[in-house]
Amino acid sequence: MIFLTYEFVGFALVFFSLYYLIHNPTLRMAILVIGGLVFQFHYGGWVSVVPVLVLAGVTFLAGRIGGRRMVTGAIAVCVFTLVFYKYTAFIVIDSIGTLLPDFGSALRNTVQPALPAAIPLGISFFTFEFVHYLTDVRRGDRPITRLREFLTFALFWPTMVAGPIKRYQQFLPALHEGLARPTAQDATIGLMRIAIGLAKKWAADNLTGWIDYIEPQFLLQDRTWRWVFVGALAARILLDFSGYSDMAIGFARMMGIAVPENFNWPYLARSPIEFWQRWHISLSLWIRDYIYIPLGGSRLGLPRRVVNALTAMVLCGLWHGAAWNFAVWGLYHGGGLALAALMQGGISRLRIDRTKLVPQPASVGAAAVRAVLTPPSLHARLLTAVIDIVCWAGTMVFVGIGWLLFFYPLEKAAHMTVRLFIQ
């Protein structure tokens, strides 16, 4: 956790002192770029700085030069870089090595010397931002013409390690506004947001200690405690990740720069679809815009929609880590999304007057009741509330079991899941 190191405290004190003391927006931008480089170098070393600069250069040039082939080639370079650094060992050792041991072993001997010593800091985030930039330019959006603006986008240190994943169309106006006049109000809101993030991180770290302590005894606990454990696991990841996002958003806000929100009370979701509208929002939107929709989205009929959702979510899972349990976690959520989509499809075939429905498509159960019992009576409203609660509980169970897949190897996660239901 970089933001919780004393070295970062020193960095932030120097950075913000300079940022507030210097009023010239161009100089402020230079401070931001230098700050980003220092941040990358200090926490990641040359193995981090070189790839981000090279990829930023390739991306910027491809955007400037334009042309479908050039931009597509640059996207391929970004994707290849991500795969090379993050997934080579997984593909060669965990996948091919398991399926074809002899070939895998030979391949490993060949590939091993070329494998990077370390993964560049935040590579999953900056490559996704570059792919977003290039794809949008290819779709016809105006590219960034000034290198310093692009470098500021690429090396923006608050979001470098754990997002949120920015969109350059929103970032640049926010950047210029922040560089021109960061207000005391911005600093205040930013500091409060950081304080909230720190409080969440403290709670998450305490939960981590408890989870690590309880986990070896999971099977010895009674079922209630096993569910409490799953609840703690769910709370921990939310507090940890959203706490980090709060701090990133807070630091950006202290500069007067608004970056996208990443969480919106995800554990209030009443369906997997709604969950992904509330959880790691910047990633969900990225997956939607750059994987799901290009695959065809929901335009090509229900079967294809299901396949697209599954594919997008498997890739989303693998983005979180190079291991099979992440892929299965993605597949699991893809299945949940597909099931929710199927249920929505079923409801739409009931041919009711949709204008009378409250526009909450994610709340599948409630929508169904509203559809059947319009206009809503007290009885209907009560039934809606009950079904909402049931849907919420079902979603939480679904998400909770998903966290077992996320945190533990497959076999262990499966065993733990079974033991949630059987003593």
Next chain:
Amino acid sequence: MRFTPAPLPFVTGLLLGLLTLSWLGSVVESTRLAESFVRFHMWLNVESGYFPTARQIRAVVKRRIGPEPTVHVIVGGSSVEHGVGQHESLIWTRFLQEHLGPEFRVTNLAQRAGSSTDFGNIGAELLLHEGRPVIYVAGSNMTTFSMDIRYSFYRHAMFDAWHRGYLLPWPPRDQLMRDVAWRGPSAARGAALGSLLDAYLNFNDLWNFVGYEYANSNWNRLLAERSFDSRASFPDPDYMPEQYANLRYLSDMTQAMKIVKDQILSPTDPRWQRTLASTEQMTPPRLRAVTLAMIDLDSPYYVDRLDPIEREAFVATAYEHARRLREIGFRRAEVPAIDFTTDDYIDRTHLSVSGGQKLAAKIAPIVRTMATELGYLQ
């Protein structure tokens, strides 16, 4: 954010709040800890997520300065000197105090997994700094006296003491501390920077005070469901002798024998130079001049299983270390456990109550002689 306070009152409040907390941290004294202090036991130690500060060490040591002139005997070292294996009521430093009498004041600052270059030397040096009569009784393992500050569990306290000016000026050590603070491993750099900030803001002292007196703020697996209880509510957890009856010598024999054998160094081994250089760097000459280094020996339960040549080499290693420590200015360096028996230990290295009693009886006259030599006693 829905709630957005006016910036000026918010920032003013924030700064005032931080300054108030910092001021509180600078004035709170771990008085209760100092009054009831026997040793920094497991629940007052980094293992359980409690990182005693240099000011807490100072509070403990200062509390022992009475109106009568006394010679301060500060004990430093590892779990052996800490007294693992001895209930706090039967700890060896109590016997040492009894042997030495009221003219001396014994304070045990040795730490589990510690060395003589952490809490003990902080206590001894801050008293030396004030010109008080001090004898430092410092445990040492067979071949190394000092712990590498880059990897020591207790580096936070060393940096804390260094930034607060509790340590004696010693350019080679000062240079090492600066080097580690700038170019050391990340965790050590963090500890150095944290201590620097704490020297001005006193946040660690405030949290430690709150954690000791009222409530702890972090989950810890050793304390489990009692993690958030105040540390003052935890008694020293070490056992009485009868509780150790079935717990003695449980280590894997092969592993233990390997550790015993690995400590053997020939007098010409080049590793001596490295370890002695580190000791010289970490221990100021003024501290060496008042230090009794005790070379810890492993239990005969294992040593007697060595073949005669190895056994001889093992004992020779301890004496060689003692000789070399004397050569670099340690006033005394002894191997007190040379005639201890299997019953004097609870395991390979930790002393039982009988071992502690023997140790106290052996070193008390040496301490008294040192006090006379140093002019502390008439």
